[in-house]
Amino acid sequence: MAMGYSPAVVLKHVVKSFGKISAVDNVELEIKPSEIFGLLGPNGSGKSTVLKMLLGLVQPDAGLVEVFGVDVKRDPVAVKRQVGYVPESPRLYEFLTGLEYLDFIGDVFGMTAEEKRERISEYLKALELEGREGDMISGYSQGMKQKVALVSALLHKPKLLILDEPLNGLDPKSARIVKDLLHELKAQGVTTLMSTHVLEIAEAICDRIAIMYQGRILALGSMDELRQKASLPGSGLEDIFLKLTGAGDIKAVVEELLK
Amino acid sequence: MNWKVVAHLIRVDMKSGRLIRGGRLARALERKLLTYVLYGGALVLGVAVGCLVGFFYSSVSTVDPQAKTLFDLGLASLSLSLPTLVLIYSLVFTMMQQIQRSGARFTIQAPYWLPITWNEHTLASMLANLLGFPLISIAFIGPALIAVSFFMGHVAFAVLTFSTILASAFMASAITEIFRTVQVRFIGAVYKSSGRAAVWVRFAGSLLFFIAFYVVYFTLTSGTGAIAFVQTIASAQSAVWFVPFFWLGMFLHSFINGMLWQTLAFLVLSLLLVLSLFYAAVSLNKRFGLYEPPSITVSRGVYAPRVGLLGRLGFSTTEAALIRKDVKAFTRRRELMYVFVLPIVIILFPLLQTMGVMGQESPSAVPPVFVLPLIFLMPSAILAVYLGSVMIGEEGEAMWRIYSAPISAESVVKSKYFFIILFSILVITATGIVGVVVFRPSLRATIIAFTESFLLMFALSAISLTIGIKGSDFRELPRPRMIRREWGLANLIACFVAALAILAPFVSYAFTVIAWAPTIDPYPATAVSAVISIVITFVAYRMALRNARELLAKAEM
Numbered sequence: 036m037a038m039g040y041s042p043a044v045v046l047k048h049v050v051k052s053f054g055k056i057s058a059v060d061n062v063e064l065e066i067k068p069s070e071i072f073g074l075l076g077p078n079g080s081g082k083s084t085v086l087k088m089l090l091g092l093v094q095p096d097a098g099l100v101e102v103f104g105v106d107v108k109r110d111p112v113a114v115k116r117q118v119g120y121v122p123e124s125p126r127l128y129e130f131l132t133g134l135e136y137l138d139f140i141g142d143v144f145g146m147t148a149e150e151k152r153e154r155i156s157e158y159l160k161a162l163e164l165e166g167r168e169g170d171m172i173s174g175y176s177q178g179m180k181q182k183v184a185l186v187s188a189l190l191h192k193p194k195l196l197i198l199d200e201p202l203n204g205l206d207p208k209s210a211r212i213v214k215d216l217l218h219e220l221k222a223q224g225v226t227t228l229m230s231t232h233v234l235e236i237a238e239a240i241c242d243r244i245a246i247m248y249q250g251r252i253l254a255l256g257s258m259d260e261l262r263q264k265a266s267l268p269g270s271g272l273e274d275i276f277l278k279l280t281g282a283g284d285i286k287a288v289v290e291e292l293l294k
Numbered sequence: 295m296n297w298k299v300v301a302h303l304i305r306v307d308m309k310s311g312r313l314i315r316g317g318r319l320a321r322a323l324e325r326k327l328l329t330y331v332l333y334g335g336a337l338v339l340g341v342a343v344g345c346l347v348g349f350f351y352s353s354v355s356t357v358d359p360q361a362k363t364l365f366d367l368g369l370a371s372l373s374l375s376l377p378t379l380v381l382i383y384s385l386v387f388t389m390m391q392q393i394q395r396s397g398a399r400f401t402i403q404a405p406y407w408l409p410i411t412w413n414e415h416t417l418a419s420m421l422a423n424l425l426g427f428p429l430i431s432i433a434f435i436g437p438a439l440i441a442v443s444f445f446m447g448h449v450a451f452a453v454l455t456f457s458t459i460l461a462s463a464f465m466a467s468a469i470t471e472i473f474r475t476v477q478v479r480f481i482g483a484v485y486k487s488s489g490r491a492a493v494w495v496r497f498a499g500s501l502l503f504f505i506a507f508y509v510v511y512f513t514l515t516s517g518t519g520a521i522a523f524v525q526t527i528a529s530a531q532s533a534v535w536f537v538p539f540f541w542l543g544m545f546l547h548s549f550i551n552g553m554l555w556q557t558l559a560f561l562v563l564s565l566l567l568v569l570s571l572f573y574a575a576v577s578l579n580k581r582f583g584l585y586e587p588p589s590i591t592v593s594r595g596v597y598a599p600r601v602g603l604l605g606r607l608g609f610s611t612t613e614a615a616l617i618r619k620d621v622k623a624f625t626r627r628r629e630l631m632y633v634f635v636l637p638i639v640i641i642l643f644p645l646l647q648t649m650g651v652m653g654q655e656s657p658s659a660v661p662p663v664f665v666l667p668l669i670f671l672m673p674s675a676i677l678a679v680y681l682g683s684v685m686i687g688e689e690g691e692a693m694w695r696i697y698s699a700p701i702s703a704e705s706v707v708k709s710k711y712f713f714i715i716l717f718s719i720l721v722i723t724a725t726g727i728v729g730v731v732v733f734r735p736s737l738r739a740t741i742i743a744f745t746e747s748f749l750l751m752f753a754l755s756a757i758s759l760t761i762g763i764k765g766s767d768f769r770e771l772p773r774p775r776m777i778r779r780e781w782g783l784a785n786l787i788a789c790f791v792a793a794l795a796i797l798a799p800f801v802s803y804a805f806t807v808i809a810w811a812p813t814i815d816p817y818p819a820t821a822v823s824a825v826i827s828i829v830i831t832f833v834a835y836r837m838a839l840r841n842a843r844e845l846l847a848k849a850e851m
Contacts (some may be wrong), residue, residue, distance in 0.1 A: 044771045088452070092694070092698065111846070112702055115699060115700040121696050125694070126690065126692045126694065127695075128695070130622055130626035130627050131622060139618070139619050142611045143612050143700070145612065151597075155597055168597070169591050169593040170590065170591050171591075171626070173590075236362045
């Protein structure tokens with residue numbers, strides 16, 4: 036390491052299997068502070084498992100997982116204090132109102148009453164949840180639930196954001212707000228690790244991208260580096276992704292369907 | 295009406311049972327042959343039983359004409375009461391099926407985007423409601439009646455009886471369908487108009503419904519027997535012939551008595567009733583079948599974080615937040631509200647018996663020495679055992695929030711244990727006051743009863759929490775499971791053994807009371823009991839901490 040910066044996230048020789056299925060196979064990864072990092076891959080490629088391991092929700096069979104220099108296995112609570120997490124399909128406490136839920140999150144992360152009041156109203160306004168914050172979450176639409184989950188991840192000003200399909204179900208305006216917010220947070224030094232299937236989003240907002248397939252990292256780098264690796268100069272992320280993951284001849288599949 | 299569509303919809307409805315049965319789907323149970331074998335078996339069994347009874351009737355009637363008359367009368371009154379009986383039990387079973395489905399997280403929605411009419415949807419739903427016990431029982435009763443009628447020479451009457459019980463079952467299903475649709479709309483309207491009070495309306499409504507259900511159930515089961523019930527129906531329906539639900543029975547009654555005009559009148563009225571119930575169900579489905587209940591608004595206005603009492607009691611903000619969240623869960627989630635029903639029923643049962651309400655001729659002579667432990671110890675102990683076992687599992691799939699939040703195992707166990715204690719103390723206070731007011735026990739008995747209920751509560755809460763963490767089940771399909779079955783059973787056994795150990799010092803005292811021997815001082819027994827309880831609580835709490843650490847470190851979702 037030339038300039039002694041300490042990485043936000045480190046994964047060294049990480050291995051995880053579920054029975055006979057190898058979910059993560061010898062993954063090595065380093066994410067720099069204030070970087071927006073995209074983790075892409077087909078269904079079942081191991082993305083969500085990697086994200087969960089960063090929070091200590093899944094224990095690796097072998098290897099080291101560190102967040103801001105803290106071994107996740109050794110002190111998961113210390114890691115969780117610095118992380119904001121949104122899972123792929125966040126189940127919220129549906130019997131609470133949006134406001135009660137966020138109040139609960141604020142208390143869990145030890146925020147003061149003043150901090151909670153200020154930030155909750157800020158985020159509710161920004162994501163257009165005002166007016167419905169007193170309703171029980173069971174009555175919210177999917178998009179509204181996603182917004183509440185996002186706010187709950189951002190509320191305590193985490194140093195690392197782990198987002199699994201963060202824009203699921205969001206309307207275009209809210210999706211744009213979240214994208215701009217991620218850029219703003221990057222400027223403030225927040226690191227973001229996101230997993231998504233929407234390649235346009237990854238291409239537009241990620242500084243670096245890793246493409247996972249069958250538990251391994253196939254390619255890692257900026258868009259230019261990925262184009263070089265795939266030998267597809269000037270191509271978009273979709274073509275690179277399909278080539279690297281060996282998705283085959285899409286045209287033939289479409290023609291077969293149209294028969 | 296497209297009958298093929300109706301048949302397809304019924305098949306889909308039959309498969310919705312997968313949601314209720316849960317994950318492990320036995321494919322063999324869904325094979326056509328096995329699906330219909332129950333109904334076929336009931337039919338064959340019905341014919342066999344009918345033939346046996348018929349042979350018996352033939353042999354008895356040749357030697358004993360009096361027995362023949364008795365037999366004729368008995369079967370006639372059974373046949374006359376059958377339409378009403380089938381209506382009642384089909385109503386109970388179809389409603390139970392609806393309750394079971396509404397408990398499942400995902401219920402069948404009318405496929406409104408497909409070319410299906412509301413008539414077809416409603417008919418399919420009503421017929422599917424009858425699958426299971428109602429249809430199996432009809433498949434048994436009908437052929438049995440017809441078979442026996444060949445020996446008795448009442449074939450036409452038996453066929454008519456069979457038709458009326460089919461119509462009764464159909465009517466019951468139509469009533470259930472109407473009730474379900476109206477209920478959704480009505481409850482939605484109540485929530486909408488109640489505003490923030492909707493949460494309490496739901497809480498109180500659910501409690502009242504179940505308490506009323508149990509009181510009616512106990513009153514019925516401790517009252518008259520089945521034969522008396524049948525006789526009452528057969529004799530009473532002539533007196534209340536104007537009630538539409540008895541018209542099918544009245545039709546049979548008129549037929550057997552040779553009253554032609556009345557027979558025709560009740561037949562036409564019954565057919566009109568069945569049709570009107572069906573079309574009422576169709577029109578309600580048309581209107582409210584896709585009705586979405588409005589969301590419950592709990593609060594409006596400016597957000598003001600509060601410094602709670604829990605903080606002043608020494609709980610960290612995280613622990614206080616968890617306790618507050620659980621209080622809301624148990625007063626807002628319908629499946630958790632049931633927890634409070636059992637202690638109330640346990641108090642109501644002896645009280646009603648004591649007051650002679652439940653079909654007893656005189657008030658119970660059960661001595662207070664046996665009723666007191668029931669009222670003081672049982673409700674809080676049962677609540678502690680149940681609450682402890684579900685306190686972690688009730689988080690369900692939202693458990694990811696606890697997993698991913700900076701919450702230590704110590705905080706989880708402390709807050710969950712305090713919650714159980716808090717609710718159990720409330721129950722001890724309430725049941726204790728009822729016990730003291732109704733039975734007026736001595737001061738000594740009151741002190742010991744209260745002390746023992748607290749000792750039981752502390753120990754059983756710790757044990758059940760320990761097992762609840764170990765055996766937690768976060769699956770929510772088809773309904774929140776909360777604890778794995780084998781661990782639920784282990785919890786019951788462990789708590790039962792612990793309760794016996796804590797109460798064991800009182801064995802000699804209880805013996806002196808039963809034997810009317812000179813009573814011994816029970817205070818030393820209380821002291822020994824306290825020591826046993828403290829040891830059990832301490833050990834179980836430590837085990838709960840260990841289990842919680844394990845749970846949070848191996849949170850593989």
